[in-house]
Amino acid sequence: MREVFIKKLVSLMNKDGLDAVMICPSEEMKFLLGYAPMMCERFQGLFIKKDGSLFYLCNLIYTGELKNIFNDLRIISWFDGDFMDDAVSKLLESEGLSGKKIGVNTSAPAFWVLDVAKKLDITFVNARPLLEEIRIIKTDEELENLRISAAITDKVFSGVIEFIKPGMLEAEVRDFITSEMIKHGGIKPWALVASGPNSSFPHYTGGERVIESPDVVLLDFGCSYNDMCSDMSRMIFVGSATEEQKKVYDICRKATEAGEAACFEGAFIPDIDKASREVVNNAGYSDAFFTRLGHGIGFMGHEAPDIKVSNPRKLEKGMAFTVEPGINLLGKFGMRVEDVVAITENGAEILNKSTHEMIIV
Amino acid sequence: MREVFIKKLVSLMNKDGLDAVMICPSEEMKFLLGYAPMMCERFQGLFIKKDGSLFYLCNLIYTGELKNIFNDLRIISWFDGDFMDDAVSKLLESEGLSGKKIGVNTSAPAFWVLDVAKKLDITFVNARPLLEEIRIIKTDEELENLRISAAITDKVFSGVIEFIKPGMLEAEVRDFITSEMIKHGGIKPWALVASGPNSSFPHYTGGERVIESPDVVLLDFGCSYNDMCSDMSRMIFVGSATEEQKKVYDICRKATEAGEAACFEGAFIPDIDKASREVVNNAGYSDAFFTRLGHGIGFMGHEAPDIKVSNPRKLEKGMAFTVEPGINLLGKFGMRVEDVVAITENGAEILNKSTHEMIIV
Numbered sequence: 001m002r003e004v005f006i007k008k009l010v011s012l013m014n015k016d017g018l019d020a021v022m023i024c025p026s027e028e029m030k031f032l033l034g035y036a037p038m039m040c041e042r043f044q045g046l047f048i049k050k051d052g053s054l055f056y057l058c059n060l061i062y063t064g065e066l067k068n069i070f071n072d073l074r075i076i077s078w079f080d081g082d083f084m085d086d087a088v089s090k091l092l093e094s095e096g097l098s099g100k101k102i103g104v105n106t107s108a109p110a111f112w113v114l115d116v117a118k119k120l121d122i123t124f125v126n127a128r129p130l131l132e133e134i135r136i137i138k139t140d141e142e143l144e145n146l147r148i149s150a151a152i153t154d155k156v157f158s159g160v161i162e163f164i165k166p167g168m169l170e171a172e173v174r175d176f177i178t179s180e181m182i183k184h185g186g187i188k189p190w191a192l193v194a195s196g197p198n199s200s201f202p203h204y205t206g207g208e209r210v211i212e213s214p215d216v217v218l219l220d221f222g223c224s225y226n227d228m229c230s231d232m233s234r235m236i237f238v239g240s241a242t243e244e245q246k247k248v249y250d251i252c253r254k255a256t257e258a259g260e261a262a263c264f265e266g267a268f269i270p271d272i273d274k275a276s277r278e279v280v281n282n283a284g285y286s287d288a289f290f291t292r293l294g295h296g297i298g299f300m301g302h303e304a305p306d307i308k309v310s311n312p313r314k315l316e317k318g319m320a321f322t323v324e325p326g327i328n329l330l331g332k333f334g335m336r337v338e339d340v341v342a343i344t345e346n347g348a349e350i351l352n353k354s355t356h357e358m359i360i361v
Numbered sequence: 362m363r364e365v366f367i368k369k370l371v372s373l374m375n376k377d378g379l380d381a382v383m384i385c386p387s388e389e390m391k392f393l394l395g396y397a398p399m400m401c402e403r404f405q406g407l408f409i410k411k412d413g414s415l416f417y418l419c420n421l422i423y424t425g426e427l428k429n430i431f432n433d434l435r436i437i438s439w440f441d442g443d444f445m446d447d448a449v450s451k452l453l454e455s456e457g458l459s460g461k462k463i464g465v466n467t468s469a470p471a472f473w474v475l476d477v478a479k480k481l482d483i484t485f486v487n488a489r490p491l492l493e494e495i496r497i498i499k500t501d502e503e504l505e506n507l508r509i510s511a512a513i514t515d516k517v518f519s520g521v522i523e524f525i526k527p528g529m530l531e532a533e534v535r536d537f538i539t540s541e542m543i544k545h546g547g548i549k550p551w552a553l554v555a556s557g558p559n560s561s562f563p564h565y566t567g568g569e570r571v572i573e574s575p576d577v578v579l580l581d582f583g584c585s586y587n588d589m590c591s592d593m594s595r596m597i598f599v600g601s602a603t604e605e606q607k608k609v610y611d612i613c614r615k616a617t618e619a620g621e622a623a624c625f626e627g628a629f630i631p632d633i634d635k636a637s638r639e640v641v642n643n644a645g646y647s648d649a650f651f652t653r654l655g656h657g658i659g660f661m662g663h664e665a666p667d668i669k670v671s672n673p674r675k676l677e678k679g680m681a682f683t684v685e686p687g688i689n690l691l692g693k694f695g696m697r698v699e700d701v702v703a704i705t706e707n708g709a710e711i712l713n714k715s716t717h718e719m720i721i722v
Contacts, residue, residue: 060651200425
């Protein structure tokens with residue numbers, strides 16, 4: 001159990017007037033407890049009260065396993081045969097939480113809290129910002145692990161350049177990338193490989209298109225190393241690239257570099273977004289850049305700080321985030337060049353070292 | 362898009378006084394749309410209004426891919442650079458949903474709806490029961506697929522009996538089971554393999570214990586076939602079984618059979634739970650049977666009807682569910698024998714055909 005972070009959370013909770021925070025199974029729970037049970041339809045969560053005390057509320061199905069792992073965690077349980085909302089409400093009432101204000105983490109399902117809220121006159125509120133705030137400044141050790149995690153993606157990218165060939169399925173390239181990340185020491189690897197028109201869908205979920213020649217392939221992938229995530233995007237052009245593709249790639253690359261150049265300790269986050277976005281807008285592609293510039297990264301792949309115009313805060317030493325402007329011409333092609341940047345004693349350190357030069361294989 | 366089920370949902374929605382239902386990416390969405398986008402931290406969902414009209418609300422990141430898949434789905438989108446709650450609230454307001462009552466599915470995160478609810482005076486309520494109700498009576502085709510899905514688990518179980526050996530990790534047996542299910546035509550296979558004391562944790566998540574001799578091993582596994590799920594549990598005793606284990610196994614098996622014998626069209630669900638639970642209670646193990654008797658099964662692994670004392674309805678033709686009483690002696694061992702049962706023209710049809718006899722390998 002990470003006592004230091006629980007203390008930070010309790011302090012923020014008190015500042016925000018919350019009586020408790022409920023954290024359901026998720027990365028957020030793993031961060032604090034080092035473990036998260038399976039999540040099914042049965043109400044469960046770690047409750048942290050504003051006095052710093054903790055309890056875990058769950059169905060009896062999970063009690064034994066939790067007791068086996070944590071001998072000092074107080075567990076209160078409900079029985080499957082009962083109405084879930086009634087059983088959970090009784091337990092929360094016995095904890096003095098009727099009428100109170102409770103923050104919830106990102107995995108708390110609405111259908112768990114809505115009925116309980118009504119029964120007990122509890123005001124549930126979004127506690128995601130608090131749970132992100134406790135992790136937003138990385139320690140030296142975490143920064144070092146972020147560097148290693150980024151280095152794994154760099155190494156794997158060199159390998160993909162050799163591996164990728166026309167005739168392959170997107171899914172084959174995806175599986176190659178994830179298995180290579182494991183070989184290089186990464187855990188929880190993931191990869192998005194989108195070719196041709198699919199590259200214009202920023203969160204493309206398919207994998208069944210055959211890579212052609214010529215073709216444009218977007219790779220977005222990452223893993224975790226000692227709990228610290230990586231996230232990198234690069235383009236590979238198979239066979240050749242059209243004049244339009246060369247032009248768009250050049251804008252993308254310059255937009256990433258303009259964003260990165262605007263990063264320094266004390267930089268106002270909206271200015272970073274602006275510096276990068278201007279490159280794209282001035283080239284006439286403003287409609288095709290419809291995402292934020294980047295997102296914080298650390299224990300979770302997406303966490304604070306978001307790099308976007310509506311996040312009016314300044315970069316601090318220890319923050320880590322992506323810079324990933326994209327030009328997405330829907331149904332045609334999409335491109336982005338994404339690096340992880342951290343504000344360290346070396347300034348704005350770009351953790352990914354892979355080239356931004358156009359790669360044609 | 363499954364128009365028939367959307368119509369059913371709209372009819373239930375009107376009966377319950379809901380103005381709309383919001384369905385976030387999930388199995389519930391896949392059931393209705395045949396597709397669900399990736400789910401990230403950005404608010405998105407399919408909205409079905411009480412007049413039967415639909416729209417999909419999402420971040421621009423998903424718009425292109427959705428338009429590519431559904432050319433007749435109305436999509437309204439928000440931009441990443443904006444505050445999420447403000448942007449989403451504006452869109453919902455423009456759809457006339459301010460001050461309305463909106464049901465949510467099981468994957469809707471609380472942190473998405475809590476702030477929007479306050480801004481727009483929307484009352485969000487739990488729509489899980491409605492989304493389950495539209496699927497609770499299986500068609501003949503669905504019943505046939507449930508039979509095939511159960512037959513896959515039966516076949517794989519025969520194979521595991523040959524495969525399992527002392528010295529193997531639980532994870533090795535788990536991986537064997539999932540790969541065998543795929544070989545036999547199952548998709549989305551999953552398996553829980555819990556040996557020794559781990560078998561007493563009903564939702565055991567580990568896999569690193571080495572199977573010994575003698576040892577008790579609990580297997581709980583399933584897959585999907587033409588969208589219909591299977592879910593089966595059996596025990597394998599490695600080497601030998603103690604007198605206590607033989608006694609407890611005998612009670613478990615009889616409890617399953619008593620539950621199954623109480624199933625028929627028109628049976629009152631709490632009576633089924635009672636019939637099975639009495640066997641366990643009379644044998645003195647009431648404290649060790651701390652779960653519901655079973656759960657409905659179909660498109661999702663867990664759906665209506667729950668087989669438990671607090672579900673006061675009657676079995677109808679076309680319902681399908683598990684019967685799985687368990688005796689869990691925490692830290693010692695746990696056992697259960699689980700079959701899928703369907704109410705068909707043949708009566709209460711037990712879809713799993715694997716023996717309930719004690720298996721010692």
